[in-house]
Amino acid sequence: MIRILSLTLAALLLSACGAETATTAATAAAVKKQELEQGQKTMEQMQQKVGESMQQMQQSTQRAAD
Numbered sequence: 001m002i003r004i005l006s007l008t009l010a011a012l013l014l015s016a017c018g019a020e021t022a023t024t025a026a027t028a029a030a031v032k033k034q035e036l037e038q039g040q041k042t043m044e045q046m047q048q049k050v051g052e053s054m055q056q057m058q059q060s061t062q063r064a065a066d
Helices: 002-065
Strands: none
Touching: none
16 A cells, blocks of 8 residues: 555656646747747848848938939
């Protein structure tokens, strides 16, 4: 009887450890996804700013040529 209880307790502890590991992995994946999304957003903003700067330079060049 004690042996069955010991095995049951050991199984419960091991399964709890696995659940904690899975939760930690899921949390890490969610954080990484958020970092990637933020990086993409920043890159898009920078591309837009570069495009605007290029457009302003072209307009300045055209005005100087006129």
